[in-house]
Amino acid sequence: MKNNELKKYVDKISATYKDDKGINFIDVNNLPQREKIIEILELIMEVVFPGYTGKRPVTKWNINYILGDIISQVYTDLVDQSEKALQHLCRIKKDCDRSQCRQMAQKAVDHLLNELPNIREILKTDVNSAYDGDPAAQSFEEIIISYPGIIAIATHRVAHELYKSNIPLIPRIMSEYAHKTTGIDIHPGAEIGANFFIDHGTGVVIGETAVIGSNVKIYQGVTLGALSFPKDERGRVIKGGKRHPTIEDNVTIYAEATILGDVVIGRDSVIGGNTWVKDPVPAGHRAVITHTGTAIRKPGSKKPRTKNNE
Amino acid sequence: MKNNELKKYVDKISATYKDDKGINFIDVNNLPQREKIIEILELIMEVVFPGYTGKRPVTKWNINYILGDIISQVYTDLVDQSEKALQHLCRIKKDCDRSQCRQMAQKAVDHLLNELPNIREILKTDVNSAYDGDPAAQSFEEIIISYPGIIAIATHRVAHELYKSNIPLIPRIMSEYAHKTTGIDIHPGAEIGANFFIDHGTGVVIGETAVIGSNVKIYQGVTLGALSFPKDERGRVIKGGKRHPTIEDNVTIYAEATILGDVVIGRDSVIGGNTWVKDPVPAGHRAVITHTGTAIRKPGSKKPRTKNNE
Amino acid sequence: MKNNELKKYVDKISATYKDDKGINFIDVNNLPQREKIIEILELIMEVVFPGYTGKRPVTKWNINYILGDIISQVYTDLVDQSEKALQHLCRIKKDCDRSQCRQMAQKAVDHLLNELPNIREILKTDVNSAYDGDPAAQSFEEIIISYPGIIAIATHRVAHELYKSNIPLIPRIMSEYAHKTTGIDIHPGAEIGANFFIDHGTGVVIGETAVIGSNVKIYQGVTLGALSFPKDERGRVIKGGKRHPTIEDNVTIYAEATILGDVVIGRDSVIGGNTWVKDPVPAGHRAVITHTGTAIRKPGSKKPRTKNNE
Numbered sequence: 001m002k003n004n005e006l007k008k009y010v011d012k013i014s015a016t017y018k019d020d021k022g023i024n025f026i027d028v029n030n031l032p033q034r035e036k037i038i039e040i041l042e043l044i045m046e047v048v049f050p051g052y053t054g055k056r057p058v059t060k061w062n063i064n065y066i067l068g069d070i071i072s073q074v075y076t077d078l079v080d081q082s083e084k085a086l087q088h089l090c091r092i093k094k095d096c097d098r099s100q101c102r103q104m105a106q107k108a109v110d111h112l113l114n115e116l117p118n119i120r121e122i123l124k125t126d127v128n129s130a131y132d133g134d135p136a137a138q139s140f141e142e143i144i145i146s147y148p149g150i151i152a153i154a155t156h157r158v159a160h161e162l163y164k165s166n167i168p169l170i171p172r173i174m175s176e177y178a179h180k181t182t183g184i185d186i187h188p189g190a191e192i193g194a195n196f197f198i199d200h201g202t203g204v205v206i207g208e209t210a211v212i213g214s215n216v217k218i219y220q221g222v223t224l225g226a227l228s229f230p231k232d233e234r235g236r237v238i239k240g241g242k243r244h245p246t247i248e249d250n251v252t253i254y255a256e257a258t259i260l261g262d263v264v265i266g267r268d269s270v271i272g273g274n275t276w277v278k279d280p281v282p283a284g285h286r287a288v289i290t291h292t293g294t295a296i297r298k299p300g301s302k303k304p305r306t307k308n309n310e
Numbered sequence: 311m312k313n314n315e316l317k318k319y320v321d322k323i324s325a326t327y328k329d330d331k332g333i334n335f336i337d338v339n340n341l342p343q344r345e346k347i348i349e350i351l352e353l354i355m356e357v358v359f360p361g362y363t364g365k366r367p368v369t370k371w372n373i374n375y376i377l378g379d380i381i382s383q384v385y386t387d388l389v390d391q392s393e394k395a396l397q398h399l400c401r402i403k404k405d406c407d408r409s410q411c412r413q414m415a416q417k418a419v420d421h422l423l424n425e426l427p428n429i430r431e432i433l434k435t436d437v438n439s440a441y442d443g444d445p446a447a448q449s450f451e452e453i454i455i456s457y458p459g460i461i462a463i464a465t466h467r468v469a470h471e472l473y474k475s476n477i478p479l480i481p482r483i484m485s486e487y488a489h490k491t492t493g494i495d496i497h498p499g500a501e502i503g504a505n506f507f508i509d510h511g512t513g514v515v516i517g518e519t520a521v522i523g524s525n526v527k528i529y530q531g532v533t534l535g536a537l538s539f540p541k542d543e544r545g546r547v548i549k550g551g552k553r554h555p556t557i558e559d560n561v562t563i564y565a566e567a568t569i570l571g572d573v574v575i576g577r578d579s580v581i582g583g584n585t586w587v588k589d590p591v592p593a594g595h596r597a598v599i600t601h602t603g604t605a606i607r608k609p610g611s612k613k614p615r616t617k618n619n620e
Numbered sequence: 621m622k623n624n625e626l627k628k629y630v631d632k633i634s635a636t637y638k639d640d641k642g643i644n645f646i647d648v649n650n651l652p653q654r655e656k657i658i659e660i661l662e663l664i665m666e667v668v669f670p671g672y673t674g675k676r677p678v679t680k681w682n683i684n685y686i687l688g689d690i691i692s693q694v695y696t697d698l699v700d701q702s703e704k705a706l707q708h709l710c711r712i713k714k715d716c717d718r719s720q721c722r723q724m725a726q727k728a729v730d731h732l733l734n735e736l737p738n739i740r741e742i743l744k745t746d747v748n749s750a751y752d753g754d755p756a757a758q759s760f761e762e763i764i765i766s767y768p769g770i771i772a773i774a775t776h777r778v779a780h781e782l783y784k785s786n787i788p789l790i791p792r793i794m795s796e797y798a799h800k801t802t803g804i805d806i807h808p809g810a811e812i813g814a815n816f817f818i819d820h821g822t823g824v825v826i827g828e829t830a831v832i833g834s835n836v837k838i839y840q841g842v843t844l845g846a847l848s849f850p851k852d853e854r855g856r857v858i859k860g861g862k863r864h865p866t867i868e869d870n871v872t873i874y875a876e877a878t879i880l881g882d883v884v885i886g887r888d889s890v891i892g893g894n895t896w897v898k899d900p901v902p903a904g905h906r907a908v909i910t911h912t913g914t915a916i917r918k919p920g921s922k923k924p925r926t927k928n929n930e
Contacts, residue, residue, distance in 0.1 A: 001385045009423050010377045013357060016427045017373065025361030025368060025451070033364030034455055047633060051645030054653030058645060063637065067630045075621045092449055113629050117636045135846070135860065136807060136828045139712055141645070142789055145654055146796040169452055176456040180491055181800055183512050183822070185530075187446060200805050202493070202823045203512045203841075205530055205565075208446045220805075220825055220843070221513075223530070223565055226445070240445065255825075255843055255878060258565060258583060273878060274896055276584055276599070285608055289896070298905055311695045319733050320687045323667060326737045327683065335671030335678060335761070343674030344765055402759055479762055486766040490801055493822050495840075497756060512803070513822045515840055515875075518756045531823075533840070533875055536755070550755065568875060568893060586894055586909070595918055 031088055032081040037173045040078050043070050044158055048120055052144050071113065078112070078170075079105045082162070085169040108165035112158070119157045122194050126153050129197035133217055148182035149198035159188040190224075192216075193249070200255075207244035213267065216247055219255040227261035227278060248283065257287075341398055342391040347483045350388050353380050354468055358430055362454050381423065388422070388480075389415045392472070395479040418475035422468065429467045432504050436463050439507035443527055458492035459508035469498040500534075502526075503559070510565075517554035523577065526557055529565040537571035537588060558593065567597075651708055652701040657793045660698050663690050664778055668740055672764050691733065698732070698790075699725045702782070705789040728785035732778065739777045742814050746773050749817035753837055768802035769818035779808035810844075812836075813869070820875075827864035833887070836867055839875040847881035847898060868903065877907075 025031055047070055051058035058066060082105035090096035127150060130143045137143055144150055155178035159171040171188035179185040183202035186192075190206045193214035198204055200220035206212075210224045226243040245259045248266050253259070254273035265271065266283030275287050335341055357380055361368035368376060392415035400406035437460060440453045447453055454460055465488035469481035481498035489495040493512035496502075500516045503524035508514055510530035516522075520534045536553040555569045558576050563569070564583035575581065576593030585597050645651055667690055671678035678686060702725035710716035747770060750763045757763055763770055775798035779791035791808035799805040803822035806812075810826045813834035818824055820840035826832075830844045846863040865879045868886050873879070874893035885891065886903030895907050 001382060006378060006382055006385075009381050009426075010374055012424075012427050013381075013430070014374055014377055016430050017360060025359065025364075031361075031364060031451060031455075035363065035365070049645070050637060051651075053655065054645075054651060055655070064630055064634055067634055068626060071629050071633075072621060072626055075626075088449070088451065114632075116629075117632050120633070120636050135863065136809070138788060139708070141651060141708065142792055145651075145789065146792045148796065148799065168448060169455065172452055172456045176458065179458065179493075179512070183493055183799075183803055185510050185512060189446070200825045202799070202803050202805060202825070203531060205510045205512070221531070221566075221823060221841070225565065243445070255845065256566070256841075256876070260583075273880075274584075274894075288607075297908070311692060316688055316692055316695075319691050319736075320684055322734075322737050323691075323740070324684055324687055326740050327670060335669065335674075341671075341674060341761060341765075345673065345675070398759070398761065478758060479765065482762060482766045486768065489768065489803075489822070493803055495820050495822060499756070513841060515820045515822070531841070531876075535875065553755065566876070570893075584894075598917075 032085045032169050032173070034173055036077060036081055037170055038177050040074055040081070041155065041158065041174050041177065043074050044116075045154060046070055047074075047116060048123060048154055048158075049144050052141075075109055075113065078109045081170060082108055082167050085167055089168045104165075105167070108162060108167050111165050112161045115161050119154075119161070122157060123150075123154055125194040126150065126196050129195045129215070129217070130199075133197050134199060148184060148201045152178045152182045152184035152186060152198060152201060152204075153192070153196055156186045156188065156190070156192065160190070160192075163188040190244075203256075209242045209262070210244035211246040213247060213249035213251070215250045217252045219253065219273070221256035222253050223258045223260070225258065225260050342395045342479050342483070344483055346387060346391055347480055348487050350384055350391070351465065351468065351484050351487065353384050354426075355464060356380055357384075357426060358433060358464055358468075359454050362451075385419055385423065388419045391480060392418055392477050395477055399478045414475075415477070418472060418477050421475050422471045425471050429464075429471070432467060433460075433464055435504040436460065436506050439505045439525070439527070440509075443507050444509060458494060459511045462488045462492045462494035462496060462508060462511060462514075463502070463506055466496045466498065466500070466502065470500070470502075473498040500554075513566075519552045519572070520554035521556040523557060523559035523561070525560045527562045529563065529567075529583070531566035532563050533568045533570070535568065535570050652705045652789050652793070654793055656697060656701055657790055658797050660694055660701065661775065661778065661794050661797065663694050664736075665774065666690055667694075667736060668743060668774055668778075669764050672761075695729055695733065698729045701790060702728055702787050705787055709788045724785075725787070728782060728787050731785050732781045735781050739774075739781070742777065743770075743774055745814040746770065746816050749815045749835070749837070750819075753817050754819060768804060768821045772798045772802045772804035772806060772818060772821060772824075773812070773816055776806045776808065776810070776812065780810070780812075783808040810864075823876075829862045829882070830864035831866040833867060833869035833871070835870045837872045839873065839893070841876040842873050843878045843880070845878065845880050 046053065047067065050063065056066070083101045086101040086104055087098055090098045090101065127140055127143050130147055130149065131137050131140060155174055159174040163171040175186055175188045184198060184204045186206040187208040189208035190210040190212065192212045193216065195215040196212065197217045199217070203221040204218060205223045205225055207225050224245045224247070242262050244262065246262070246264045247253070248264065250268045251265050251271070253271040256274045257271045257277065259265065259271065259277045261278055263278065263280045265281045266285065268284045269281045270286045271277060271281070272286065272288040275289055277287055281287050356363065357377065360373065366376065393411045396411040396414055397408055400408045400411065437450055437453050440457055440460065441447050441450060465484055469484040473481040485496055485498045494508060494514045496516040497518040499518035500520040500522065502522045503526065505525045506522065507527045509527070513531040514528060515533045515535060517535050534555045534557070552572050554572065556574045557563070558574065560578045561575050561581065563581040566584045567581045567587065569575065569581065569587045571588055573588065573590045575591045576595065578594045579591045580596045581587060581591070582596065582598040585599055587597055591597050666673065667687065670683065676686070703721045706721040706724055707718055710718045710721065747760055747763050750767055750770060751757050751760060775794055779794040783791040795806055795808045804818060804824045806826040807828040809828035810830040810832065812832045813836065815835045816832065817837045819837070823841040824838060825843045825845055827845050844865045844867070862882045864882065866882070866884045867873070868884065870888045871885050871891065873891040876894045877891045877897065879885065879891065879897045881898055883898065883900045885901045886905065888904045889901045890906045891897060891901070892906065892908040895909055897907055901907050
């Protein structure tokens with residue numbers, strides 16, 4: 001490419017940055033960095049499941065040194081990134097006092113570090129649920145090293161604490177990283193109880209205002225989604241408001257079921273595979289597909305043998 | 311392992327390469343390299359959304375230098391890879407004059423670089439659609455940094471320009487990279503209008519000959535697929551031909567809907583979740599599941615409370 | 621963060637490791653390392669599809685040197701990792717003689733290396749099926765470089781040999797890596813015949829005891845799963861036992877179909893999209909959705925035009 005051609009391309013593209021609002025990040029070096037967030041998340045995972053990556057041998061003699069090293073790095077980097085995220089929000093809101101951002105960031109990271117022991121406790125119950133619920137699981141170690149559902153829920157439990165501290169952007173970057181690596185899309189706003197198990201997981205979607213109790217088991221392709229969005233006078237959807245399901249304790253939701261809207265699925269209920277639920281389900285009930293069946297027939301024959309799916 | 315055992319394995323495996331047609335790449339050092347293509351794609355994304363990775367701070371003072379650096383690298387590497395891809399096609403077709411490959415490669419890359427300002431314009435409309443369509447979205451920056459649908463459509467808009475220039479292999483490597491990172495599988499041949507928004511996205515499949523208008527919104531698990539493939543006398547499917555849906559302007563397609571074959575979904579239509587559509591839908595109509603319902607019942611009881619899904 | 625605050629966090633988290641069973645890897649430096657397993661898997665892929673990554677040019681002059689280099693590295697590293705995996709199982713079982721682990725590891729890796737020529741032969745049939753079955757496929761090279769289904773089945777065929785040799789953890793780490801990169805979740809226990817093709821693939825789940833014949837074609841979102849799990853007196857699922865479908869030769873299973881339990885789908889059958897099958901399907905039959913349809917209607921109108929989905 002000749003120099004004048006290069007200049008032509010540069011000038012043409014550069015011109016599109018000038019009047020641009022929204023899709024460039026020029027002069028905004030205070031945005032949080034995606035790669036840095038992922039690095040921080042992976043350090044936190046080393047604290048949550050010490051030694052599981054096998055990157056460095058962890059012994060009872062060196063563990064406190066390793067912890068000290070990781071936690072001080074997480075603290076420094078996550079405060080820094082959180083401050084950038086808060087300042088970014090300030091720039092959007094305009095009526096915001098940016099001098100508070102650093103202090104808010106420190107408070108949020110302190111809260112997360114204080115919660116890590118609790119997060120470990122609850123993740124133990126999640127790993128235990130996976131072991132109890134999957135006939136193919138042979139050991140806890142196998143589950144932590146290889147089950148995508150564990151990566152997804154561990155990431156969620158960390159991201160959710162930052163979400164509760166009103167840190168913007170960062171929880172969502174964490175949850176999308178888990179989505180990318182596991183196919184499981186849990187919005188950091190969702191509230192999820194102990195003993196939670198997602199099997200296989202690809203295609204699972206759990207919305208921002210979903211609330212999930214204890215001992216809930218979910219299979220691949222399950223959506224806990226919103227039904228429709230009220231719109232403002234400009235036709236834009238109105239942000240905020242409870243719009244996703246509440247799942248009570250001991251509920252099992254089989255593959256590809258879709259539950260939409262702010263409905264309650266009562267405790268001890270079972271939601272069958274491929275069902276589509278927009279109404280509440282009382283405690284102890286089953287939701288199953290009706291009327292639908294699969295006909296098995298010889299090509300050319302007129303009368304199928306029909307089997308209802310229940 | 312002893313030396314003679316190693317030799318035994320090497321000889322046995324090496325022997326399988328000798329008569330091999332199709333699954334080895336020996337002596338074909340002119341194939342495009344997957345890793346190089348991904349590197350090029352990520353450089354193009356830096357041009358499209360400058361600064362979004364946070365890898366290097368971008369300011370109005372340095373942006374033209376950064377652009378010049380990236381574009382000259384993209385030009386050199388992409389021409390090189392495109393030439394390899396074209397020469398690969400020549401080897402398969404046999405009746406092809408390989409001397410034209412370099413010129414065709416240059417023309418294709420020139421076309422793509424010329425289109426980048428337009429691609430940025432249309433991607434702005436896509437980001438805007440995501441913001442308007444998702445109550446959980448808080449800022450444009452959040453969408454670009456964390457929404458898989460934006461990565462998928464941005465990659466597609468780049469790959470599609472190379473597809474139109476008849477560059478083999480490379481557009482498909484790009485689209486499969488987006489598929490791998492987002493769970494969204496858009497064939498580079500698909501034609502997609504402005505203001506396009508894919509929410510969540512895992513499991514979305516959009517086929518090679520699909521045509522999508524403006525203001526179309528698609529949820530996770532939606533398939534725009536082919537119904538069946540005509541076969542030749544050897545029982546092999548015949549390549550080519552329009553075999554995927556046409557979606558007109560302002561259509562919304564909810565989660566897990568499957569639309570198959572070369573049918574038209576008319577403007578302003580809504581396709582309900584989990585529907586299975588093989589017939590045209592006239593403009594302004596809704597397609598909803600009929601007869602199917604979900605029964606909610608107490609185990610042991612005989613008469614289910616049935617609710618139709620509409 | 622002040623030093624005493626850091627110490628406080630370290631002590632609190634460290635305390636949770638003390639009484640911990642299951643979710644830490646302290647003092648267990650004999651566990652296999654996930655990153656090492658993936659490195660080994662990628663080396664094996666270089667043997668299976670030589671030169672496909674384009675990382676190093678492969679010619680008929682250097683191929684034996686490259687093979688020798690790769691195979692001796694795979695042998696050393698995989699024996700080492702397999703021994704660690706076997707010793708891990710010994711620690712769990714307790715009644716196990718750890719002195720046999722190294723020998724068992726060597727035998728398993730010898731078996732895998734001996735099988736590599738056969739794995740190549742059968743993968744050729746898989747690539748051929750993809751070419752014959754997808755109108756969009758332009759060359760064998762395109763399929764190997766960019767089709768996720770090929771990565772998934774190639775990984776499976778390798779992991780399955782280690783599974784048959786009773787190597788724990790490692791086959792599952794390999795299959796979950798393929799799941800992560802392709803969205804296709806094949807348990808290493810599944811038995812899969814020649815000429816196997818998975819198109820698109822996101823959301824496919826194939827269970828541990830599934831058996832699949834030759835010439836089988838599967839589309840995105842298909843589940844070959846278990847129906848329910850018998851439980852022991854403690855309410856835990858009982859491990860082991862055939863609980864997934866058997867798919868005979870020449871069967872095609874369209875997108876989103878769910879087949880559950882230890883049922884036989886007879887040869888030459890076709891399973892329609894979105895069907896839900898829990899009963900055997902005799903040879904040469906079709907399973908299609910019945911009763912379900914999609915109504916296309918003008919909003920406000922009372923009488924929908926109904927179309928059954930068959």
